[in-house]
Amino acid sequence: MKITGPKGTHDILYKNIYKWQFIESQLKNLVELYDYQEMRTPIFENTDLFLRGVGDTTDIVDKEMYTFKDKGDRSITLRPEGTAGVVRSFIEHSCYNEVLPGKFYYYGPMFRYSRPQAGRYRQFHQFGVEALGSADPFLDGEVLELMMNMFKALGLKQLKLEINSVGCPVCRPIHKEKLKDYLKSHYDQLCPTCQSRYEKNPLRIFDCKSLTCQEIIQKGPYVTDNLCDDCENHFIKVKEYLDMVELEYEVNKKMVRGLDYYTKTAFEVSAGREGSQSSIGGGGRYDGLVEELGGPELSGIGFAIGLERIVMTMDEQMLFEGKFESVNKVFIASVSSNEIPETVRLVSLLRKNDIHALRDTMNRKLKAQFKYANKIGADYVITIGDEEVSSKIYTLKNMKTSKEESYVESDLINILKGENNEFKK
RNA sequence: GUGGGUGUAGUUCAGUGGUAGAGCGCUAGUUUGUGGCACUAGAAGUCGUGGGUUCAAAUCCCAUCAUCCACCCCA
Missing domain, CATH: 3.40.50.800 (Anticodon-binding domain)
Known part of the structure; x- marks a missing residue:
């Protein structure tokens, strides 16, 4: 029997490595230009970190984690995303006593147990950026600007930036109640998944592809309708920054991100491909996360971009032509x-x-x-x-x-x- | 987790019950110290794996695994 790589993994062969090296160096140069510094954190963490950090109502924690017991009977999880690890490290080493905001980037493999398909792997790579300690909405803007410049530096075309505000612990519970009130009368028409979401995480119903659920939710209240003054003003300022730097964006009132820790600003980017696996990067503000993980009350914002999808999209857009630098x-x-x-x-x-x-x-x-x-x-x-x-x-x-x-x-x-x-x- | 497609040489694939094939790639050769083109030869496959039907299975049946695609979800 031939031995093969585990399901959902892939090898980057010598003849393609230049693509990855090109992307890595472009991104590294750019984030360092914005004064971000690299953090290297372990590929596995104690499972609790993700349970608390990512949130146990998310699909990631629910069914996609690579969790196992080590020989000392500790529950270990291969990191499904990068933010939790960076924040943990930031807190553990008391980096908040140093310069604020802490501005970090990371790059490396992430792991999620899901069925592989085009542009989706069990081991995949992300390049991410985190800024900790500032609640300034203009930082959100700058982070968005950086992310879009990263894609532009790679030459990606047909970029689409979608932003939204998902509220905060003050206004979101109020909105949740209003949403549930509205949905109560339509409960029977919702698909089974959304019926279970109704209690746990009704906001996620916005993500549902089912036509009936969509029809119902269209007429319901959006998060942006119930933002508190703080969130409302924050969102306005973010958009103001984007206008100042002439960055094109679309407000997608239906966008809800899959991670629990997001507050206020949330965003997602796609390039070209319609439909499946079109998202090449996403992120948002996470003002409660540092505290949730045992650190001081510090806000944060960050994003991650998916390298496999970048490579795939760049191949489709034929952006690697002539990028291979041959030596004599x-x-x-x-x-x-x-x-x-x-x-x-x-x-x-x-x-x-x-x-x-x-x-x-x-x-x-x-x-x-x-x-x-x-x-x-x-x-x-x-x-x-x-x-x-x-x-x-x-x-x-x-x-x-x-x-x-x-x-x-x-x-x-x-x-x-x-x-x-x-x-x- | 759900649904569908596909597993034959390194690779792309043909082969539908009777001796395992082709293109590309690889190795070598086409006499004198020179590549790309052409020609010739060669290596290379327990036909994904296990079981069943049959005188006979790559081919039919069952199971299993892998892979791809879509859903879910996301990067």
Whole structure:
């Protein structure tokens, strides 16, 4: 039986890695420009962290966590998202006694136990940003601006930013009651899932795809109808910032995010794809989370973007064309086995000079060595025969133009290292 | 968790009861020290796995696993 990777995992192969490296470096540069610093937290945490942090009415905690017992009988969970871990670390190391707001970013694998499909995996990667300690609505705006600039830096097209306000512990309970009052008379028409949501988390009914549920909920009260003054003003200010920086957005009054900790601002971004797995990033403000996890009363806001979906969308939008940066490769060929020592010497010498050089290790004939050099995309080939060994003059062949020129060793190195190398063209 | 499609060479797939195939890729060769093109040859598959029907199964039946797609949900 062939051994395969576990369900829902995928390998990023050598030929695609440049895509990931390109994305990583673009995003890293950009968030650092906004003065965010990297945090690396463990890939697994104590299960309680997510129960408290993410919330036990969410689907993530309900059915998607990778939870198991370790040998010390502790309940461990592979992180399903990044915020909880960063906040835990922030509190544990008392970072709130340092500079506020704490501005962090993270990058790495996340785990959710759900059936895989296009753009959805059990191990997937997120790049996320968190800002802790500021309740300023303009920070929300700046965070949104950053997120959109990240997508733009990658060249993504057809971007759609949707925002909403989901209220706070002051106004949300009031809204919840009003919503439940309204839904009470329609309870029997709701789908089974929404009937169970009715008690636990009626806001989520907005997410339901069932037509009847949609019809019912359309006419019901929206969160934004019942915002308290604080939330209302906050939302207005966020939109004000977005207008100031000329960022396009849409208010989606029906948007409710899947995590319990969100307060006030919530948002989601899609690019192109309609329907399934269109969301490439999302986030929101979470003003109660730090306290909930045992820290001081500090507000927070953050978002995460899904790398697999970014790669998928960039492939669809053909944004990787020409992004593969190839270095100049030099292949040292030998006419016969007599010249092998000389190729070893030369390759080693070139590498000492930071030149990407390699030689045959398959005992191939000269012709086959050229085929190989061609296949791996070598830019130059130097052929070593008895003539070269005795004369110490080497012929450099440009594989694109087929032109050949001869040099002594020191000139050869200068040519291959040199910036104004006319022979390159 | 629910529903549907698909599992044959590295890969894309053909093969519907009777000797396991093709394109691409890979390796080598087409004599003299030179690649891309062409030609030739070669390696490579317990036909996903287990059971059943049959003289005979890649092919029919059952189960199972994997994978893909959709729903749920999300990134």
